[in-house]
Amino acid sequence: MVEQVTITRIGAKADGIAESASGSIFVPKVLPGETVTIERDGSHARLVSVDSPSPERETPFCPYFDACGGCATQHMMHGFYRAWKQEILANTLRQARIEAPVEPLVDAHGEGRRRLTLHVRFPDRAMHVGFMAPRSHQIVEIASCPVAEPGLKDRAPMIARAIGEHLKGPRKPLDIQITQTQTGFDVDVRGHGPMKDAERLSLIDLANTLDLSRLSIHGDVIVERCPPAILMGRASVVPPAGSFLQATQRGEEVLSGLVTQACVKARRVADLFAGSGPFSLRLAETSEVHAVEFDKGSMTALDKAFRATPGLRRITTEARDLFRRPLLTPELNAFDAVVLDPPRAGAEAQAKQLATSKVPLVVSVSCDPATFARDAAILMAGGYRLERVIPVDQFKHSPHLEVVGILRRDVAKKRR
Structure with a gap:
């Protein structure tokens, strides 16, 4: 069915939302305030034409943008895009009843996807x-x-x-x-x-x-x-074939910089969900590191890179399924800081163990604001204070968002 609607707001997945008698209609590649013609299929619609464009609209730079599902936001002017993406995180924290100021969005696109x-x-x-x-x-x-x-x-x-x-x-x-x-x-x-x-x-x-x-x-x-x-810091790593890698080189550098800055005073750090070592190899410039990751090939690659790079402090590795076997409270208490960088599902089981630990500092890195908020709420209920929340825009032109949260233990609350 072809009809004309007015877009009222933009959702977290970058779809515009119009209201109708039968409920919300989700329309891709539109902006708030625009009047558009759509071809409707249930609650979703195909954009036919933009009849009254927003002043925040700009011409997409990719010739495939209208057809391709890879990018969703090239039609947004930069200022609107930044504010919308920052609000995704702020709204997610509000829904989880977490009060914490969200810092300005950090552009981590660099030269592009690698x-x-x-x-x-x-x-x-x-x-x-x-x-x-x-x-x-x-x-x-x-x-x-x-x-x-x-x-x-x-x-x-x-x-x-x-x-x-x-x-x-x-x-x-x-x-x-x-x-x-x-x-x-x-x-x-x-x-x-x-x-x-x-x-x-x-x-x-x-x-x-x-x-x-x-x-x-x-x-x-x-x-x-x-x-x-x-290249990860000073180390050269050969990751296993098909293994996880941050989407952009600049994204890895930004995330690693935030992690290492937070942990600079920590003598011993646990890097959990460590992958092939983008954080571990940089943390080892100043701290001893215990890296834990399910994939044995990634641990082997990290260990090999560590041994080939002079001047780093000791890195130990452990292949372990942290979803089924999280580090337990007595194990965690040996560390001055813990870094979490789980997959999209988050680190709920590990967060529950951390919540009962004495670890002074937790740095949580996430590619999903919702699971970040869930895990942060668990830590805060256990006595941690969410000190900083930084949104990192590694997946530019998409609704995906990286989040870095720095949580410190409230010693007085833990004693009570």
């Missing part, structure tokens, strides 16, 4: 390579991604297309993750399944042709022509 995941699909027997359309599995084919690092934005679609052509025989859906490292492109392919020896040999030839540093299938390394190194 990792892209492109999709290869065969819906009509022909091969389609690109990103997903909003709320759809339809592929929007792209030749370049302007929010990626300069060396990646044109090369990534070309690499994905070449790999798709090479593996198109079974016509299985593929997700191709391409990371720009110091030593070249690190590529991990998902969706293909086990490979025969002849197929692996042909992929080695393709990796040579594309000049890839490493090529893997579901984390299984097919060939490593050159270790794909990432």
